[in-house]
Amino acid sequence: MSRTHQEHEEHRDLGDREKAVLDKIRRGLVYTETEASFQAPQRRPDLVFAYNHTPPDQPERRRELLVAALGSVGERTVLLPPFHAGFGSNVHIGDDFFGNVNLTFVDDVDIRIGDGVMIAPSVTLTTTGHPVHPSRRADFGRFSEPIVIEDKVWIGSNVVVLPGVRIGYGSVIGAGSVVSRDIPPMVVAVGVPCRVVRAITDEDLTTRTAAED
Known part of the structure; x- marks a missing residue:
């Protein structure tokens, strides 16, 4: 076998x-x-x-770096530094997103965030976990499943979202929760593990208002 042919076979095997x-x-x-x-x-x-060390008076430069760092970024996106990402390229953010400080993306596979999502400080979105038995963690053995956060979700401070979770439209995740299973649309969920505590209803339109109509 010629050297060129051998190299071709090696490249094909690698693929x-x-x-x-x-x-x-x-x-x-x-x-x-x-x-x-x-x-x-x-x-x-x-x-x-570079994004995390760009001064706040350079919003255009921040935007340029964010678009380059992430897989896709919508319009009117705010992500306060610092943030952290294992890859960056597997993170996809929709329009009108607000992410507060110390947002961590463990994005070995896709993290997809819809429009109008708000995330409070020190939240971790991790697509990756590790086997329980130590022998299976040799060479950093791990598994990865994508995370989906639908439109209009609000996630409170210090929440951890685990691999494979989908959070439904409009739902609220209470501070400090560990989200280990899917959350349906339009509910309030909280706890460790995170559980639904109630539905979001029209009565919530009148709470926390500055004045009565």
Whole structure:
């Protein structure tokens, strides 16, 4: 076998191995750091660092860096620095988003955030977990499942959203909650683990108002 042909075969095998690992990740199976090492070029730590150190009087530069750092960014987006992201490229944010300080994206796979979402300080959205048995955590063994946050959701301070969770339209997640399962639309949910405590109704239109009509 010629050297050129051998190199071609090696590149083809590498492509096949990458596809196999990506399929494993998509299925929520355990994969290792070594297996996923080919994804390293998708990480954008320099852009995240630059964003976090850009002065507040340079909003256009911040916007430019955010668009470059994340997978997609909508219009009228506010994300207060610092924020943190494992990749950045797997984060997708809709229009009219507000994210307060110390928002952490563990985005080994997609995190998709809809329009009009508000996130309070020190929230973690993590798509990745690790097996319980220590022998399966060798070489940083892990599994990843995407997170979806639908339109108009409000997430309180110090919330952790775990892999595979979908939070439905308009729902409110109380401060300090750990969200380990899907939350339906238009509810208030709180706790560890996070549970629905009530529906959001028209009566909520009259609460916390400055004056009566």
